[in-house]
Amino acid sequence: MSLRTFLPAVLVALVAVLPMMAPTTQVLLTLALAKGLPVLGVIVLLHAGQVSFGHALFFGVSAYAAAFLARVYGGGELISMVAVGVLAAVAVGLVVGIFVVRYRHIFFGMLNLAFSMIFFSVLEKFYYLTGGSDGLPVPRPTVAGFDMERAGFETVLFYLTLALCLVAAWATHRFLCSPIGNMMRTIKTNELRLEYLGVSARGVLLVGYLISAVLCGIGGALMAVAQGVVTPEYVWWVRSGEFVFIAILGGSGSVSGAFVGALIYEAVRTYASAFANDIWKMVLGVVLLGVILYAPAGVAGLYAQVMDRCRTRPANKTVDEDQ
Amino acid sequence: MTGRVLMEAKGVDIRFGGVVAAHEINIQIHEGHNLAIIGPNGAGKTTFLNICTGYLKPHSGQIFFDGADVTKLQPRHLVRKGVARAFQIPQLFTEHTVLENLLIAAAAQSRRWAPFVPMQRIPERDMMVELLGMVKCSHIADRPVSELPEGQRKLIDIAIALALKPKLLFMDEPTSGVASSEKFEVLDIIANALTEAKVTAVFVEHDIGIVERFADEVAVWNRGEVTFHGTPGDILSHPDVIRDVIGEEV
Amino acid sequence: MTLQLLALAIFDGVAYAALVFLVAVGLTLTFGVLKVLNIAHGSFYAMGAYITASIGGAIFAAGFSPWLAFPLMLIAGALVGIVVGGPVEKLLLSRIYELEDVLQILVTFAVFLILEDVQRLIWGGQPFFESSALQVLGTVDVFDITYTVYQLILLPMVAISVLVSLRLFLRRTLMGKLILAVTEDREAATSVGINAERVYFVTFVIGASLAAFGGALASATTSVLPGMGADMIVLSFAVVATAGLGRVEGAAVAALLIGLGRSFAVYLWPEIEVLVPYLIMLFVLLIRPEGLFGTTHPRKI
Incomplete structure (x- = not known):
């Protein structure tokens, strides 16, 4: 095992054991990982050269679907809540996706934003269904039929989240390396040629879009359960902007960047926002500018650079699979 | 000319603003006969390729491929039927x-x-x-x-x-951008590959030497119209063609 | 719906459309030239509103004439355009015209985030309300409806005169012709020696000023509060996309369409009021992806 793959493995192990040593970090880590999933969804689309300013839509749709399910059945079951959340996100993703994959660049970004704002105002205005700006409570669900104590449940939720993140990261990585994943990446460089290969660029982008909706869906349902409440804030444009920000910060070229970015982001926000609450958006903006102008590959890119420099043996094959 | 008709344009017209880029184009492309398209710049050669591959829709007229009307199909549908394209700018x-x-x-x-x-x-x-x-x-x-x-x-x-794996391949100036000393070598490579894959080629070309060597048929384009179509021997020695097209190239 | 309500909805819609048009036309003009859709455009709108409401409030409280509100609005518009918009273009955007589209979008998004908190730092989270300009012009009675002169007459007139003078500026003045030339074909324009950098700068400042001026005018009719910039950028994008990117006259039509749609919703189905602009945009784009007045040119290959 090379150093390059060894360190990420250590990081995963560290995240896995940290809550045993410092129990207060458990909820924080759960939230950070749950947020990493929609960030991964944003990264999938960035590989196609498109940025969505509305992906909180699928995050929120899933969270609300999970909350509704719990309410209808008077308390829910964790597995079915996540499953229903993902299904709802995919269904909405299909409808919205068929429309937005016709557009590129700023239109793609803003139309996604428009859809998320529509859902946001529906949540606020139709309060007799959605609880308005107070949102809906999400009672602690059973896990595979068992009622659990709070502490036990949080531990289960944390490891479930971690496991889902690992699976999602692996599957997304494989997707991006696969033939169809590579086709999706050509939408960024030469969509015309893709059409001249007999492939529908819109169709390929739609596949990527649905995958990103699934990732948002998993994250949204987990977040709803972890926080115990869903509010329209789940769908707010600031949330979507956060996903994009973390994707750029972590490194949009890489799958691991989503989670590294989310962990850094949540940690900084939790411990620093007390001092910088009023200028939090400004901090985000400045960091975003800095990353784009000076470190466009993000944290993951910096890591790859450091690794390249540390390598003592001459390179026989330097292709980084993540890039 | 013998050989099965692979693609056929019937009465194809297209205008951009006031410019007529294709007017009453009627031409047949025969299986196994490599066709060279020559003509001055702005004669509508690339436009013809765009129409044949579904990128542009003619204002009137039809395109047939393998006997079926493909005028309204998108490039990707034509690709699925066996029409591929290489570009002037790669x-x-x-x-x-x-x-x-x-x-x-x-x-x-x-x-x-x-x-x-x-x-x-x-x-x-x-x-x-x-x-x-x-x-x-x-x-x-x-x-x-x-x-x-x-x-x-x-x-x-x-x-x-x-x-x-196309049946028919359109190439837009395959040797432009290639140093003239290498042109024949490059086209030799392409021609061999085409023969091996049994692909019929239609190519736009300015270099008459290349046309003489690689084309089985030549069509001359001028102001959106096909003015001549025949074997390289007949066409390239025709005085009008020499005056209007080849003279300009030299 | 009675005739009176109908008239009321139309008045509301036109007044609202006039404001939205001012912001949207700045956005579409900037996009036409720079080919960057500036997400921070909504912030200029908000800052124009904040400056007018806060300074206006202070000087009227000190006993100055409320008529000063009108020159103040013009000054606020120009000030934001030059002092905020100018440096944004010069120091930041001018460095990113060669970057990928995605990164350009993200840079303007970052500027937007920064300006959001700049507003919060300067003006705090409390809403401002300063309607002296609205009151000083009084009201008129039309069809038994009492309506403010400011909204019924002044705002539409300002919008129309901006539209007309923008047309004249673009068609008749040298700078305007340069802007049109760069909009049409950036490469050709620079190859004949047009100083594109200067054109970009001037266009951006004009666009930003229009947004801020729109905000200044809006401040007399509504509370100025955090988040108004975010709402406005999405709304003006809806107008611009409905019209077709880069279409100045089209933006006026689309603004009217969306303004009227929204005001009718207020009276007929208030829950969906906020959604109407998006629904109109989505409906138009579904039928005409290039917008009502947009045109598509197939890429040359």
Whole structure:
């Protein structure tokens, strides 16, 4: 095992054991990982050269679907809540996706934003269904039929989240390396040629879009359960902007960047926002500018650079699979 | 002229604003007969390719391929039927390597989406490695296409089209951007690959030497119309063609 | 719906459309030239409103004439355009015209985030309300409806005169012709020696000023509060997309369409009021992806 793959493995192990040593970090880590999933969804689309300013839509749709399910059945079951959340996100993703994959660049970004704002105002205005700006409570669900104590449940939720993140990261990585994943990446460089290969660029982008909706869906349902409440804030444009920000910060070229970015982001926000609450958006903006102008590959890119420099043996094959 | 009719244009017209880019184009493309299209700049040669491959829709007239009306189809539908295209300015996937460009084409051709299989492991890979050998580009397989000189980019562009296993291949100035000392060599490579794959080619070309050597038929374009169509021997020696087209090239 | 309500909805819609048009036309003009859709455009709108409401409030409280509100609005518009918009273009955007589209979008998004908190730092989270300009012009009675002169007459007139003078500026003045030339074909324009950098700068400042001026005018009719910039950028994007990117006259039509749609919703189905602009945009784009007045040119290959 090379150093390059060894360190990420250590990081995963560290995240896995940290809550045993410092129990207060458990909820924080759960939230950070749950947020990493929609960030991964944003990264999938960035590989196609498109940025969505509305992906909180699928995050929120899933969270609300999970909350509704719990309410209808008077308390829910964790597995079915996540499953229903993902299904709802995919269904909405299909409808919205068929429309937005016709557009590129700023239109793609803003139309996604428009859809998320529509859902946001529906949540606020139709309060007799959605609880308005107070949102809906999400009672602690059973896990595979068992009622659990709070502490036990949080531990289960944390490891479930971690496991889902690992699976999602692996599957997304494989997707991006696969033939169809590579086709999706050509939408960024030469969509015309893709059409001249007999492939529908819109169709390929739609596949990527649905995958990103699934990732948002998993994250949204987990977040709803972890926080115990869903509010329209789940769908707010600031949330979507956060996903994009973390994707750029972590490194949009890489799958691991989503989670590294989310962990850094949540940690900084939790411990620093007390001092910088009023200028939090400004901090985000400045960091975003800095990353784009000076470190466009993000944290993951910096890591790859450091690794390249540390390598003592001459390179026989330097292709980084993540890039 | 013999051979089965592969593609046919019937009464094709198109205008851009006031400019007539195609007027009453009637032409047949025969299987196994490589057709060269010559004519001055702005004569509508690329427009004809755009129409035949579905990129532009004629304002009137029809295009037939294999006997079926394909006028309204999109480029990707025509590709599925066996019409491929190479471009005047190479259209490559600039963030991929040479081999990856071909693998994407091969995966598209065989409809192999394989969402969780690395592209480097698809069964079509061997064929693409072979194709790279055919166009004499094996040594650059792992280079990013963005680093290549224009001549090699042209070859890769054509190789991508060949990876689609077409019946008919349109090439827009396959040797433009290639140093004149290498033109014949490059076209030899392409011609061999075409013969081996049994592909009929239609190519726009300015170099009359190349046309003489590689075309079975020649069509002359002028102001959106086909003014002459016949064998290279007849056409290239025709005084009007020499005056209007070849004279300009020399 | 009675005739009176109908008239009321039309008045509301036109007044609202006039404001939205001012912001949207700045956005579409900037996009036409720079080919960057500036997400921070909504912030200029908000800052124009904040400056007018806060300074206006202070000087009227000190006993100055409320008529000063009108010159103040013009000054606020120009001030934001030059002092905020100018440096944004010069120091930041001018460095990113060669970057990928995605990164350009993200840079303007970052500027937007920064300006959001700049507003919060300067003006705090409390809403401002300063309607002296509205009151000083009084009201008129039309069809038995009492309506403010400011909204019924002044705002539409300002919008129309901006539209007309923008047309004249673009068609008749040298700078305007340069802007049109760069909009049409950036490469050709620079190859004949047009100083594109200067054209970009001037266009951006004009666009930003129009947004801020729109905000200044809006401040007399509504509370100025955090988040108004975010709402406005999405709304003006809806107008611009409905019209077709880069279409100045089209933006006026689309603004009217969306303004009227929204005001009718207020009376007929208030829950969906906020959604109407998006629904109109989505409906138009579904039928005409290039917008009502947009045109598509197939790429030359």
